Amino acid sequence: MQGMFLFSGYMSTEPAPDNGMGQIEAAHYLSHWADKIVEHIRKLDDANWDFPGVFEYEVTEDFGAYLRQHYYELQSVQWQEFLRLSQKFMGRAR
Helix, strand or coil, rough: CCCHHHHHHCCCCCCCCCCCCCCCHHHHHHHHHHHHHHHHHHHHHHCCCCCCCHHHHHHHHHHHHHHHHHCCCCCHHHHHHHHHHHHHHHHHCC
16 A cells, blocks of 8 residues: 555656656655555554654655655665654654
8 A cells, every 4th residue: 555655646746867767666666665655554553653644645755746746765764854744744643
């Protein structure tokens, strides 16, 4: 499910310059991120966090749009942005 929301966000925005990936290449690229996001959500679930909304809409989809616009950033920088979005979202829970 995370992959679907990543893809939705990814396709909803303009690509980075010279990022000519088609939908198949984009789906393959995003599958790596979907697995990492599932792991992250499992950790939040294990810590008994109360989710203040729908994570997929408010974090995963936004991250998909970010990835398309920042395709050439280092993956470590991209992941830091995901963590920032997640922390902002989860900060509303407490």
